[in-house]
Amino acid sequence: MSLFLSVVPVSRAVEVAKSLAVPLHAETVPLDEARERVLAADIISDIDIPGFTRSVMDGYAVLAADTAGAGDAAPAVLSLRGRVMMGSATEHEILPGECIYLPTGGILPAGADAVVMAENTEPFGDSILVKKPAADGENIIRYNEDFKKGETVLNKGRRLSAQDLGVLAAVGCDQVPVTKRPRIGIISTGNELVPVTQVPAAGQVRDVNSFVIAAFVRDHGCIPVRYGIVRDDRETFAATVQKAAGECDAVLISGGSSKDDRDMTAAVIAGMGEVFVHGVAIAPGKPTVIGRAGTVPAIGLPGHPAATFVVLLAIARHLLDGMTGNAAPDPVTIPATLAINVPSTKGREDFLRVTLKDGVATPLFGKSGLLNTLARSNGILRVPAESEGFEKGSRVEIIPW
Amino acid sequence: MSLFLSVVPVSRAVEVAKSLAVPLHAETVPLDEARERVLAADIISDIDIPGFTRSVMDGYAVLAADTAGAGDAAPAVLSLRGRVMMGSATEHEILPGECIYLPTGGILPAGADAVVMAENTEPFGDSILVKKPAADGENIIRYNEDFKKGETVLNKGRRLSAQDLGVLAAVGCDQVPVTKRPRIGIISTGNELVPVTQVPAAGQVRDVNSFVIAAFVRDHGCIPVRYGIVRDDRETFAATVQKAAGECDAVLISGGSSKDDRDMTAAVIAGMGEVFVHGVAIAPGKPTVIGRAGTVPAIGLPGHPAATFVVLLAIARHLLDGMTGNAAPDPVTIPATLAINVPSTKGREDFLRVTLKDGVATPLFGKSGLLNTLARSNGILRVPAESEGFEKGSRVEIIPW
Numbered sequence: 001m002s003l004f005l006s007v008v009p010v011s012r013a014v015e016v017a018k019s020l021a022v023p024l025h026a027e028t029v030p031l032d033e034a035r036e037r038v039l040a041a042d043i044i045s046d047i048d049i050p051g052f053t054r055s056v057m058d059g060y061a062v063l064a065a066d067t068a069g070a071g072d073a074a075p076a077v078l079s080l081r082g083r084v085m086m087g088s089a090t091e092h093e094i095l096p097g098e099c100i101y102l103p104t105g106g107i108l109p110a111g112a113d114a115v116v117m118a119e120n121t122e123p124f125g126d127s128i129l130v131k132k133p134a135a136d137g138e139n140i141i142r143y144n145e146d147f148k149k150g151e152t153v154l155n156k157g158r159r160l161s162a163q164d165l166g167v168l169a170a171v172g173c174d175q176v177p178v179t180k181r182p183r184i185g186i187i188s189t190g191n192e193l194v195p196v197t198q199v200p201a202a203g204q205v206r207d208v209n210s211f212v213i214a215a216f217v218r219d220h221g222c223i224p225v226r227y228g229i230v231r232d233d234r235e236t237f238a239a240t241v242q243k244a245a246g247e248c249d250a251v252l253i254s255g256g257s258s259k260d261d262r263d264m265t266a267a268v269i270a271g272m273g274e275v276f277v278h279g280v281a282i283a284p285g286k287p288t289v290i291g292r293a294g295t296v297p298a299i300g301l302p303g304h305p306a307a308t309f310v311v312l313l314a315i316a317r318h319l320l321d322g323m324t325g326n327a328a329p330d331p332v333t334i335p336a337t338l339a340i341n342v343p344s345t346k347g348r349e350d351f352l353r354v355t356l357k358d359g360v361a362t363p364l365f366g367k368s369g370l371l372n373t374l375a376r377s378n379g380i381l382r383v384p385a386e387s388e389g390f391e392k393g394s395r396v397e398i399i400p401w
Numbered sequence: 402m403s404l405f406l407s408v409v410p411v412s413r414a415v416e417v418a419k420s421l422a423v424p425l426h427a428e429t430v431p432l433d434e435a436r437e438r439v440l441a442a443d444i445i446s447d448i449d450i451p452g453f454t455r456s457v458m459d460g461y462a463v464l465a466a467d468t469a470g471a472g473d474a475a476p477a478v479l480s481l482r483g484r485v486m487m488g489s490a491t492e493h494e495i496l497p498g499e500c501i502y503l504p505t506g507g508i509l510p511a512g513a514d515a516v517v518m519a520e521n522t523e524p525f526g527d528s529i530l531v532k533k534p535a536a537d538g539e540n541i542i543r544y545n546e547d548f549k550k551g552e553t554v555l556n557k558g559r560r561l562s563a564q565d566l567g568v569l570a571a572v573g574c575d576q577v578p579v580t581k582r583p584r585i586g587i588i589s590t591g592n593e594l595v596p597v598t599q600v601p602a603a604g605q606v607r608d609v610n611s612f613v614i615a616a617f618v619r620d621h622g623c624i625p626v627r628y629g630i631v632r633d634d635r636e637t638f639a640a641t642v643q644k645a646a647g648e649c650d651a652v653l654i655s656g657g658s659s660k661d662d663r664d665m666t667a668a669v670i671a672g673m674g675e676v677f678v679h680g681v682a683i684a685p686g687k688p689t690v691i692g693r694a695g696t697v698p699a700i701g702l703p704g705h706p707a708a709t710f711v712v713l714l715a716i717a718r719h720l721l722d723g724m725t726g727n728a729a730p731d732p733v734t735i736p737a738t739l740a741i742n743v744p745s746t747k748g749r750e751d752f753l754r755v756t757l758k759d760g761v762a763t764p765l766f767g768k769s770g771l772l773n774t775l776a777r778s779n780g781i782l783r784v785p786a787e788s789e790g791f792e793k794g795s796r797v798e799i800i801p802w
Contacts, residue, residue, distance in 0.1 A: 205451065
């Protein structure tokens, strides 16, 4: 255990964050509340879907062979043998030369192997004129073509989208096994911090980070629990960390931004458990602390808002995703052309806020203490540690937000 | 008013959907609950930020001119005149040849115009050796460099992200003016539909769409209100639409998929108000209905899940965004190379589910009744109405999900 600032690569910090993430127990939630939750088990289809071969069009069930060569000039003439009602089957088996009307979703009668769209037909006495040939299987979905009974339809670790809820509904999963939402304690430290409701006096700033962190935690499927602003008094601070660690599944501490505060965060975590990382080769965000306070993971985030956000995105996110069991944590990236040269120091991962527009990424070289660049940017550019930067015109990948 | 299916372009359907969207009244929510809500007013900074020129590093406040030419071999020697404590100012004004220690976030003493990082210095008796020159303004954030008092920091119509909450905190906005969350009634119709809890008999399918629609509605900042499954009985259906229209701000009806059901949806909306669109040049999703049931907007969605999802994304979204006042409704797109030829009919907008991987988009040519392609895909490709499709290797834009 070291309290000293010995900088580790981002990859190592991510590894440590992941290793500390203990997935929580599962719980069951009603399907209607499962959006954005993470599956705690594979989901198996309880039935064949569809359970019957059905039409995807309003039209006529036919034998495809009967329509071969049909056209406007020489339509196929098929004897109409009735009508399939929605939700019920017909007893009649289609024989050569016959057809039956059926609506979209209707059960294909036995014997038929295709559906001719109503638009391509014309009634003619008790018969139907078919003016376009149908291929075998046209306009139908076959029995269990979508999902087979016993098939895994969605995998454990998937964060559920609107579409996924549709799949769960189809396979009868009205009570969904999901991972519990981790409770994340959030503490702000710093003598300079005042609450949002207060007008800062000289030397003071409002507590910005706890709101950013709480919303980020919600974005990642966790429940923020706020412990307010703690002044730089080691005893009070230690008591607050202890309380948060006792009540939550992890603790995020928005450090005072000065070295004294940062040392206090590391020292208090060390006194309660262990510090694994104190200093990361990342800019902004170098003074990041990762450890265990008692039995729960604790991350000390830098004080500057932009630095906090970068460390949340690059490192803390892996802890949160690990705790929710989210198996697809990497954010989508968007390729772009760089508008200007971006120099970078080798051995350090740089994260630059950028504005991305029409495929061109323009870095905003704001100081990490500025909020306006964070709000004005719409993505971030990562410059890997092994890179000395990118030249103007390079193709780069942007993480959008 | 026409009840007949006369197909309109997607652009026209979007126009109608937007024109029906009446923005709701504003309400105020605590900052901590404002995530993903839409601002109902411009937000003005109540203070200058920062309210004082401050350091972004732990180090020494200096006059930059004093450090000109400083290096390891020939350091500048500055007389240390004390220490700035966090959250308080020092009375001492820095004179040439002097420096004062200050922590990150500390108030820059009068006279100083830069900060030298502690790492580039060394104590030497009562003096400090500075081994690297500092430029004017280095490592400091100037008074109101971030936001000026009275400046608009975030605009009306912005959907609030984690970073935005940080900006709101900084400008003292602890009670946030946001638009009310529209209540969206959701009705499923179709004799073939059974609840998720039931095992479908022959010809029946589980009600999938109401769950997809409810989650999509939530994704767009609205509150879904479920009215269950209504069988294809015009009287009951009309009564349910009437009830939903009375209790909600808009109604989404997942149509029975057959022509009879679709006609019923259009007829009932027409009987209660007016139908503006009945049929859109979109695939999948042609039998879409847009109208007004009484005073509230109503959209009839197609019965097939994939078609429902496409119409939600391409058309209904504009109604929801209009009601929440979301000013940036267009989803981000990701450029990709097309893996195969995609033919398309001119005059119709085609939406193809695709899998996007390593910059290559591969369309899944599933029938619109299939759920598995919806869950397996991770984005959608739009083929504009004026296009006859794209060739393999074309650069296309994918809407990710």
